[in-house]
Amino acid sequence: MFGYKNQKREKKIGQFFTDSQTAQFMASMFSFSKNRIRVLDPGAGTGILSAFLEVAKKNDVEYIELILVENNKDVLPILEQNIRVFQDYCKDIELNVEILDENFITEQSLEFSMNTITRYGQFDYIISNPPYLKIPRHSPETLGMESIISGAPNLYFLFMALSAHCLKNSLGEMVFIVPRSWTSGAYFKKFREFIFNNVILTDIHIFNSRDEAFSIEKVLQETVIVKFVKMPKNKQIDIKISTSENNSFQNIQKLYVNHEIIIRGANKYIFIPTSKEEIHLLKKLDSFQDTLPTLGMKLKTGLTVDFKNRERLSEESTEETIPLIYSSNIVNGRVKFPNLKETFQYLLPTKGMMQENKDYLMLKRFTSKEESKRLQPAIYLKDDIHTNYISTDNKLNFIENIDKTHLDRDVVFGLFVIFNSSYYDNYYRILNGSTQVNATEINDMPIPNKKLLKKLGRKLMDSEDFSSQNSDELLEKEVLDYA
Numbered sequence: 213m214f215g216y217k218n219q220k221r222e223k224k225i226g227q228f229f230t231d232s233q234t235a236q237f238m239a240s241m242f243s244f245s246k247n248r249i250r251v252l253d254p255g256a257g258t259g260i261l262s263a264f265l266e267v268a269k270k271n272d273v274e275y276i277e278l279i280l281v282e283n284n285k286d287v288l289p290i291l292e293q294n295i296r297v298f299q300d301y302c303k304d305i306e307l308n309v310e311i312l313d314e315n316f317i318t319e320q321s322l323e324f325s326m327n328t329i330t331r332y333g334q335f336d337y338i339i340s341n342p343p344y345l346k347i348p349r350h351s352p353e354t355l356g357m358e359s360i361i362s363g364a365p366n367l368y369f370l371f372m373a374l375s376a377h378c379l380k381n382s383l384g385e386m387v388f389i390v391p392r393s394w395t396s397g398a399y400f401k402k403f404r405e406f407i408f409n410n411v412i413l414t415d416i417h418i419f420n421s422r423d424e425a426f427s428i429e430k431v432l433q434e435t436v437i438v439k440f441v442k443m444p445k446n447k448q449i450d451i452k453i454s455t456s457e458n459n460s461f462q463n464i465q466k467l468y469v470n471h472e473i474i475i476r477g478a479n480k481y482i483f484i485p486t487s488k489e490e491i492h493l494l495k496k497l498d499s500f501q502d503t504l505p506t507l508g509m510k511l512k513t514g515l516t517v518d519f520k521n522r523e524r525l526s527e528e529s530t531e532e533t534i535p536l537i538y539s540s541n542i543v544n545g546r547v548k549f550p551n552l553k554e555t556f557q558y559l560l561p562t563k564g565m566m567q568e569n570k571d572y573l574m575l576k577r578f579t580s581k582e583e584s585k586r587l588q589p590a591i592y593l594k595d596d597i598h599t600n601y602i603s604t605d606n607k608l609n610f611i612e613n614i615d616k617t618h619l620d621r622d623v624v625f626g627l628f629v630i631f632n633s634s635y636y637d638n639y640y641r642i643l644n645g646s647t648q649v650n651a652t653e654i655n656d657m658p659i660p661n662k663k664l665l666k667k668l669g670r671k672l673m674d675s676e677d678f679s680s681q682n683s684d685e686l687l688e689k690e691v692l693d694y695a
Contacts, residue, residue: 230257230260230261230341230389231260231459232260232263233459233460233461234341234389234437234459234461235260235261235263235264236263236266236267237417237437237459237461238261238263238264238339238387238389238437239261239263239264239266239267239268239339239387240267241387241415241417241437241439242264242267242337242339242385242387242439243385244268244271244272244273245383246273246336247272247273247274247275248273248274248275248276249268249273249275249276249277249336249337250276250277250279250333250334250335250336250337250380251264251268251276251277251278251279251335251336251337251338251339252278252279252281252332252335252337252338252339252340252375252378253278253279253280253281253338253339253340254281254316254338254340254342254371254374254375255281255282255316255340255341255342255343255371256280256281256282256291256311257282257284257287257291257341258287258290258291258294259280259290259291259294259295259298260294261339261340261341262278262280262294262295262298264337264339265278265298265301265302265305265307266298266301266302268305269301269302269304269305273305274305274306275305275306275307275308276302276305276306276307276308277308277310278307278308278309278310279310279312279332279335280295280309280310280311280312281312281314281316282311282312282313283313283314283315283316285313288311288313291311292311295309295311315352315353316371316374317353317357317367317370317371317374318352318353318355319331319332320332320374320377320378321353321355321356321357321374322355322356324356324357324373324374324377325356325357325358325359330374330377330378332378333378334378334379334380334381334384335378335379335380335384336380336384336385337384337385337386338375338378338379338384338385338386338387339386339387339388340371340372340375340386340387340388340389341388341389341390342367342368342371342372342388342390343367343368343371344366344367344368344390344391345366345367345368346364346365346366347365347366347367349361349364349365351365353365353367353370354370357370357373359402359406360373360402360403360405360406361402361403362398362399362400362401362402362403363398363399364399366391366393368388368390368391368394369390369394369400369403371388372386372388372390372394372403372407373403373406373407375388376406376407376410376411376440376442377410379411379440379442380442381442382442383441383442383443384441384442385439385440385441385442386411386439386440387415387437387438387439388437388438388440389435389436389437390435390436390438391434391435391436392418392434392435392436392484392645392646393434393645393646395436395481395482395484395643395644395645396479396481396482396643396644396650396653397644397650397652397653398479398650398652401479401480404479404480404481404482405480407440408475408480409445410442411440411441411442411443412440412441412442412443412445412447412448412449412471413438413439413440413451413471413474413475413482414439414440414441414449414451414452415437415438415439415451415452415453415454416436416437416438416451416452416453416454416474416482416484417436417437417438417453417454417455417456418436418453418454418455418484418486418645419434419435419455419456419457419458419459420455420456420457420458434645434646436484436645448471448472449471450468450469450470450471451468451469451470451471451474452466452467452468453466453467453468453469453474453484453485453486454466454467455467455486465486467485467486467487467488469485469491473485473491473494473495477656479652479656481643481653481656483642483643484642484645485642490638490642493635493638493639493642494639494642496635496692497635497636497639497657497658498658499658500658500659500660500661501658501661502658502659502660502661503655503656503657503658503659504611504654504655504657504659505614505655507659507661507662507665508613508614508615509611509612509613509614509619510611510612510613510614510651510655511575511609511610511611511651511654511655512609512610512611512612512651513577513606513608513609513651514537514577514603514604514605514606514607514608514609514610515564515565515566515567515603515604515606516536516559516561516565516603516604516605516606517605517606518536518538518556518605518606521559521565522556524559524560524561524562525556525558525559525560526556526558526559526560527555527556527557527558528558529558530558532560533558533559533560533561534558534559534561534566534599534601534602534603535549535550535557535558535559535597535599535602535603536556536557536558536559536602536603536604536605537549537574537592537602537603537604537605537608538551538553538554538557538605538607538608539576539577539578539605539607539608540553540554541554541590542574542576542588542590543590544678545589545590545591545628545632545678546590546591546592546596546678547574547590547591547592547596549596549597559603561601561603565603566601566602566603567601567602567603567604567610567612568600568601568616569594569597569599569600569601569602570594570612570618570619571591571592571593571594571618571619571621571624572592572610572611572612572619572624573589573590573591573592573610573611573619573624573627573628573631574589574590574591574592574604574608574609574610574611575587575588575589575590575608575609575610575611575631575649575654576588576589576607576608576609576649577606577607577608577609577648577649578607578647578648578649579647579649580647581647585637585680586637586640586641586644586647586649587631587632587636587637587640587649589627589628589631589632590628591624591625591628591678592610593621593624609649609651609654611624611627620666620669621669622665622666622669622670622673623662623665623666623669624669625668625669625670625672625673626660626664626665626666626667626668626669626672627659627665627669628669628672628678628683629668629669629671629672629683629686629687630659630660630665630668630683630687632678632680632683633680633683633684633687634680634683634684635684635687635692636657637680639657640653640654640657660691664690664691667690667691668686668687668690668691671686671690672686
């Protein structure tokens with residue numbers, strides 16, 4: 213196979229090429245029941261996903277109409293060369309190949325908005341590694357796609373939506389390798405609603421090593437391989453979750469899980485458990501009927517973006533400045549201020565940057581992939597700093613009452629117990645594969661009621677032990693045994 217290497221260009225347009233092992237694995241996920249098929253690769257790149265042809269040949273397919281869409285003119289000559297290689301290999305298959313040099317999204321977004329068949333027609337099988345690129349809200353690609361865009365659009369989920377639109381109703385199948393980000397979060401809510409109203413998720417493959425799914429291309433992001441099938445909405449089947457260490461696809465572990473455990477809630481978040489123990493954890497925590505908002509609380513994002521307000525930052529405390537709390541101020545479950553890691557810890561605030569100095573449960577918004585815990589909470593007490601107001605950095609989250617009244621102190625300590633536990637840390641990892649802790653998802657997580665939170669809080673105050681192990685033991689003894 214002929215390759216293409218221009219990593220600066222790839223990153224600029226969001227195009228990262230599939231390796232041969234991944235292409236073979238993706239092709240193997242399809243079910244073949246016809247001997248004459250129509251196939252689409254909407255982001256063909258160098259044509260590596262035409263490995264599909266090899267798998268089709270082994271499954272006695274006699275005729276293939278293959279449509280390849282690619283508008284990166286740098287790779288079109290390579291795509292043409294590689295297709296000739298596949299044609300030579302598949303001489304005993306009647307093969308009709310068409311390469312289209314055009315924008316897959318803008319060519320059919322109008323028909324998509326009208327819910328009519330596009331000029332591409334409909335396909336039995338679609339296989340794709342689409343471009344991963346955030347685009348401006350009013351880019352040409354978003355015209356006609358407004359119904360599935362909740363926030364910042366990304367090309368990859370537009371490709372997925374349009375491909376689902378192009379699938380044949382009679383068990384058409386599509387396999388995509390994409391970032392995991394679409395499986396949760398507010399930005400993808402409308403897309404998830406669309407995709408689950410039009411196709412059924414049947415397979416998810418994840419990589420234990422998050423930086424090796426595209427090891428050749430050095431793409432450092434969490435990716436998943438997913439398969440969807442166009443079948444009646446009331447037809448629900450168990451979802452197969454498979455796991456491999458990396459893109460060698462050796463020692464694959466498989467788990468079949470009821471779709472109601474995977475696709476959950478009004479936001480249709482996608483949880484990806486990889487063991488029976490994780491399924492049990494989901495069921496256990498789901499027994500709690502409350503969330504932060506139902507208890508009158510909410511997780512919010514820190515109010516100050518420090519790099520946008522450099523002129524307002526100060527090394528010294530003055531009558532005009534207020535303390536600015538950073539995630540680096542979190543030390544062993546408490547907020548320590550000041551911290552030697554931060555030089556400018558005082559802020560000359562505007563009104564929108566100020567919050568009352570009161571008790572909060574704070575939570576780091578970002579962690580590194582090497583850290584053992586995704587959820588890293590800390591207790592902040594109003595007595596920690598003698599001031600009327602504080603501010604929080606944007607890389608930090610905090611919990612307060614929705615009406616901004618003071619949280620009961622034992623509730624703050626109780627919240628620390630649950631978010632410091634390995635149970636909630638694992639729950640969040642099953643939901644979200646990124647290193648960012650999103651307020652929307654935390655606010656949707658099931659939590660114990662206030663009576664139980666206060667009980668946990670008082671136990672923590674008595675023990676003064678802020679370790680994860682102690683949080684686990686308190687949660688097990690005081691709450692989970694009764695859940």
